[in-house]
Amino acid sequence: MTSTAVEYYLSAFTQQKGKFIAPWFSDQRRAALDSFQQNGFPALRQENWKYTDVRSITKRNFILTEKGNGSVPKNQINSIRFNELDCHELIFINGHFSSKNSRIGNLPDGVILESLVIACDIHPDMLQKHLGNNANYTIGAFTALNTAFLHDGAMVYIPDDTVLEKPICIFYLSTETKHSFITHPRNLLILGRNAQATVIESYIGIENADYFTNSVTEAVIRAGAKLEHYKIQQESEQSYHIGNFMAQQEKDSRLESHSVSLGGKLVRNDITSNLAQPGASVTLNGLYMARHRQHVDNHTLINHLEPHTKSEEYYRGVLDDHARGVFNGKVIVHENAQKTDAQQSNANLLLSDNAEADTKPELEIYADDVKCSHGATVGQLDKQMLFYLRSRAIEEDKARSLLTYAFAEDVINRIKFVPIRKRLEDLVIGRLPDAALIREFAA
Amino acid sequence: MATRSQDVEYLVKKEYKHGFVTDVDSDTVPPGLNEDVIRLISAKKNEPEWLLEWRLEAYRHWLTMQEPKWAHVRHKPIDYQAISYYSAPKSQQDGPKSLAEVDPKLLETYEKLGIPLHEQKMLAGVAVDAVFDSVSVATTFKEKLAEAGVIFCPFSEAVQNHPELVRQYLGTVVPTGDNFFAALNSAVFTDGSFCYIPKHTRCPMELSTYFRINAANTGQFERTLIIADTGSYVSYLEGCTAPMRDENQLHAAVVELIALDNAQIKYSTVQNWYPGDKNGKGGIYNFVTKRGDCRGENSKISWTQVETGSAITWKYPSCILRGDNSRGEFYSVAVTNNYQQADTGTKMIHIGKNTSSTIISKGISAGHGQNAYRGLVRVTKTAENARNYTQCDSLLMGDKCGAHTFPYIEVKNSSAQIEHEASTSKISDDQLFYCMQRGISPEDAVNMIVNGFCKEVFKELPMEFAVEAQKLLGVTLEGAVG
Numbered sequence: 001m002t003s004t005a006v007e008y009y010l011s012a013f014t015q016q017k018g019k020f021i022a023p024w025f026s027d028q029r030r031a032a033l034d035s036f037q038q039n040g041f042p043a044l045r046q047e048n049w050k051y052t053d054v055r056s057i058t059k060r061n062f063i064l065t066e067k068g069n070g071s072v073p074k075n076q077i078n079s080i081r082f083n084e085l086d087c088h089e090l091i092f093i094n095g096h097f098s099s100k101n102s103r104i105g106n107l108p109d110g111v112i113l114e115s116l117v118i119a120c121d122i123h124p125d126m127l128q129k130h131l132g133n134n135a136n137y138t139i140g141a142f143t144a145l146n147t148a149f150l151h152d153g154a155m156v157y158i159p160d161d162t163v164l165e166k167p168i169c170i171f172y173l174s175t176e177t178k179h180s181f182i183t184h185p186r187n188l189l190i191l192g193r194n195a196q197a198t199v200i201e202s203y204i205g206i207e208n209a210d211y212f213t214n215s216v217t218e219a220v221i222r223a224g225a226k227l228e229h230y231k232i233q234q235e236s237e238q239s240y241h242i243g244n245f246m247a248q249q250e251k252d253s254r255l256e257s258h259s260v261s262l263g264g265k266l267v268r269n270d271i272t273s274n275l276a277q278p279g280a281s282v283t284l285n286g287l288y289m290a291r292h293r294q295h296v297d298n299h300t301l302i303n304h305l306e307p308h309t310k311s312e313e314y315y316r317g318v319l320d321d322h323a324r325g326v327f328n329g330k331v332i333v334h335e336n337a338q339k340t341d342a343q344q345s346n347a348n349l350l351l352s353d354n355a356e357a358d359t360k361p362e363l364e365i366y367a368d369d370v371k372c373s374h375g376a377t378v379g380q381l382d383k384q385m386l387f388y389l390r391s392r393a394i395e396e397d398k399a400r401s402l403l404t405y406a407f408a409e410d411v412i413n414r415i416k417f418v419p420i421r422k423r424l425e426d427l428v429i430g431r432l433p434d435a436a437l438i439r440e441f442a443a
Numbered sequence: 444m445a446t447r448s449q450d451v452e453y454l455v456k457k458e459y460k461h462g463f464v465t466d467v468d469s470d471t472v473p474p475g476l477n478e479d480v481i482r483l484i485s486a487k488k489n490e491p492e493w494l495l496e497w498r499l500e501a502y503r504h505w506l507t508m509q510e511p512k513w514a515h516v517r518h519k520p521i522d523y524q525a526i527s528y529y530s531a532p533k534s535q536q537d538g539p540k541s542l543a544e545v546d547p548k549l550l551e552t553y554e555k556l557g558i559p560l561h562e563q564k565m566l567a568g569v570a571v572d573a574v575f576d577s578v579s580v581a582t583t584f585k586e587k588l589a590e591a592g593v594i595f596c597p598f599s600e601a602v603q604n605h606p607e608l609v610r611q612y613l614g615t616v617v618p619t620g621d622n623f624f625a626a627l628n629s630a631v632f633t634d635g636s637f638c639y640i641p642k643h644t645r646c647p648m649e650l651s652t653y654f655r656i657n658a659a660n661t662g663q664f665e666r667t668l669i670i671a672d673t674g675s676y677v678s679y680l681e682g683c684t685a686p687m688r689d690e691n692q693l694h695a696a697v698v699e700l701i702a703l704d705n706a707q708i709k710y711s712t713v714q715n716w717y718p719g720d721k722n723g724k725g726g727i728y729n730f731v732t733k734r735g736d737c738r739g740e741n742s743k744i745s746w747t748q749v750e751t752g753s754a755i756t757w758k759y760p761s762c763i764l765r766g767d768n769s770r771g772e773f774y775s776v777a778v779t780n781n782y783q784q785a786d787t788g789t790k791m792i793h794i795g796k797n798t799s800s801t802i803i804s805k806g807i808s809a810g811h812g813q814n815a816y817r818g819l820v821r822v823t824k825t826a827e828n829a830r831n832y833t834q835c836d837s838l839l840m841g842d843k844c845g846a847h848t849f850p851y852i853e854v855k856n857s858s859a860q861i862e863h864e865a866s867t868s869k870i871s872d873d874q875l876f877y878c879m880q881r882g883i884s885p886e887d888a889v890n891m892i893v894n895g896f897c898k899e900v901f902k903e904l905p906m907e908f909a910v911e912a913q914k915l916l917g918v919t920l921e922g923a924v925g
Contacts, residue, residue, distance in 0.1 A: 361848070
């Protein structure tokens with residue numbers, strides 16, 4: 001059954017061949033496709049996909065979109081922008097860069113911020129040097145497909161000792177089209193030595209839009225550099241989203257990743273960080289909220305490869321109705337990585353008897369002088385807290401909303417960057433019943 | 444630092460104390476596995492037709508199965524055709540009527556192992572169903588148990604004397620096709636222990652068996668079945684040692700526990716099989732399926748294990764919490780030294796209402812040892828108010844060892860409360876220094892710290908086992924400070 005799906009993508013590749021950008025990339029495309037052909041789509045019996053069944057994706061025939069397919073009214077675009085935030089905006093509509101809607105401000109010397117298609121023309125050397133170095137397509141079908149069909153996305157390059165003060169917002173907007181479609185957004189983030197940047201990836205779907213986003217982001221964070229990365233996933237509830245983020249971290253570099261997953265019918269987020277040199281540190285925060293029949297799967301992998309590396313992880317899930325949330329956090333402390341400090345925590349809130357939470361925090365440790373711990377919980381709202389609120393004349397469902405928000409807010413509060421925190425607070429509150437009441441309390 | 448590593452050299456690796464081979468004539472079937480071998484085993488045991496069919500069904504299923512590869516262990520492929528599936532001490536065939544008739548060499552073996560079978564049997568108050576290479580040799584305290592109505596006998600005897608009980612319960616917890624090794628065991632098991640505690644009976648003594656693998660190239664396939672009927676209680680002890688040997692020996696046992704309404708089973712294990720030498724050569728492969736079924740309301744099954752031996756340990760004593768208000772417990776200390784590998788943990792399957800489970804797992808890795816905790820806590824939709832608390836801690840000694848944690852938590856009921864905690868650390872220099880400046884030798888200091896680390900588990904063991912376990916830990920970890 002999956003073999004027909006594989007066939008489908010193989011023939012799509014042959015058809016598209018002439019239209020691909022960057023001829024120098026074709027060898028990698030081919031190799032990725034071969035790897036995909038060999039391994040096919042993941043099945044439930046594969047440990048990494050134990051809780052997520054991708055057959056709903058493989059039995060569909062998503063088509064690749066042409067540029068200009070799907071029009072978006074101006075006010076809709078304006079509504080997704082971070083109006084309260086002074087930032088550089090790149091807007092992609094159905095996988096294609098929309099230069100007329102994007103706003104890139106003045107950039108410090110040497111900074112590159114372009115769509116991949118444009119960067120191919122202006123900075124081919126830079127792209128050729130970095131593209132595909134950290135996104136290992138042999139590990140999974142979806143990264144392989146993204147590599148094979150690589151078309152557009154964002155390229156961010158910050159030279160050594162440069163701080164980009166304004167954040168970069170990359171919007172991937174998907175609209176309703178005649179045929180359900182697939183996009184393969186690809187982002188390349190390169191931070192030179194001691195560089196600093198904030199990148200916000202935002203995936204938004206128009207209600208009822210039916211599509212599949214298969215994104216890959218690769219980041220290189222050089223010595224002393226700092227990347228703050230946000231991923232805000234608000235795909236439509238009919239859509240599929242598979243996102244892979246891979247970071248390579250050098251000496252004393254720092255990655256802060258915040259991932260908030262709200263939309264999508266079937267969502268899988270993979271985050272991998274390689275702490276490849278001493279002093280590198282990473283913080284992964286995540287919030288996933290699912291309702292109806294949504295399925296959200298978060299997989300994180302932290303490789304402690306060298307001594308004195310540090311990782312912190314904090315994920316929370318709120319699951320309602322028939323939703324299913326999956327968390328798999330793996331920390332590997334390799335033989336060399338003495339003095340590793342790795343902490344991880346995952347908490348899940350089940351709001352309905354039909355919801356399901358599957359969590360698997362994993363530790364693999366091959367060094368001895370380490371401090372590692374993880375914790376995982378699954379539970380419901382505290383009865384005593386509910387009672388307390390009820391005793392103060394707050395109705396039960398309102399009290400539940402308030403407490404649910406308080407649970408989710410724990411992740412949001414870890415975001416230091418105020419405008420983004422405010423926006424996320426707003427999004428999360430908007431997801432809950434009694435939004436007005438919560439706003440009143442939160443204010 | 445230099446002195447430290449010299450200390451390590453000096454203290455390193457005590458030789459395996461129980462490594463000797465008793466020279467007994469074995470009636471051994473030539474290596475290989477096919478339906479004829481199974482028929483032969485069944486015939487030798489004088490088994491009823493249904494049991495033979497049961498075995499053959501398991502064997503046919505086994506043929507369709509693949510050896511699982513998911514465990515975090517590495518070993519050479521096992522040649523199942525190179526194993527001899529039946530071995531009985533020859534001198535036993537005439538059937539000893541009392542201890543005096545038992546082959547003195549066998550008794551000597553037990554003597555060396557310190558089993559309280561001969562003189563110690565009265566003192567220790569322990570009934571021993573000693574298993575020596577697949578055939579039970581002697582059973583003590585039978586009368587006293589019979590008085591209480593408790594049936595405690597070798598499995599083969601139970602098949603002859605209580606076929607209805609065996610037939611009713613065998614394979615109901617671990618079905619023949621459950622997993623690769625359980626299927627193999629079901630097809631070829633030779634003996635084991637059978638225990639039935641009648642209604643409203645508190646078993647008057649702690650039951651225990653000692654397993655010992657002896658004849659070379661003989662895989663040992665034990666089958667244990669314990670049934671605690673309504674309102675009964677039993678505490679069962681299992682302990683193992685094995686002689687030194689160069690070839691890897693396969694051990695694939697199956698243990699089934701059944702607790703009916705208000706019944707309680709406490710199952711304790713101290714496992715000290717030959718772990719291989721300090722270069723990782725030899726040692727036992729211990730691939731065991733242990734599962735308890737809390738079938739009745741308010742029933743309770745508690746597993747306590749101390750795993751210090753075996754080259755590879757691969758076992759997950761589990762509880763199926765089917766009855767309402769039933770309770771499962773798992774307390775484990777697993778030690779790996781040299782090149783030992785352990786992938787162990789538990790499964791708690793919550794099905795009934797108000798079920799609760801506790802998991803306390805302590806892993807200690809030293810030398811090149813690899814120690815993995817793999818556990819599953821599953822709360823099904825029907826399990827209202829399920830409660831689980833899991834704590835797994837790892838202690839690392841030496842920079843070549845590994846400690847891994849793979850907990851699976853699956854919850855389908857919103858009234859569940861599941862907590863999981865894990866930590867990994869090493870014995871800190873501060874702790875050692877503190878002890879040493881008070882005149883405690885490094886070895887004793889490590890012993891103390893390790894025993895403190897394991898205390899929560901040891902206190903669950905019956906007294907005499909707890910003492911043995913502490914000693915065992917000391918021996919296993921001797922010289923592992925690093």
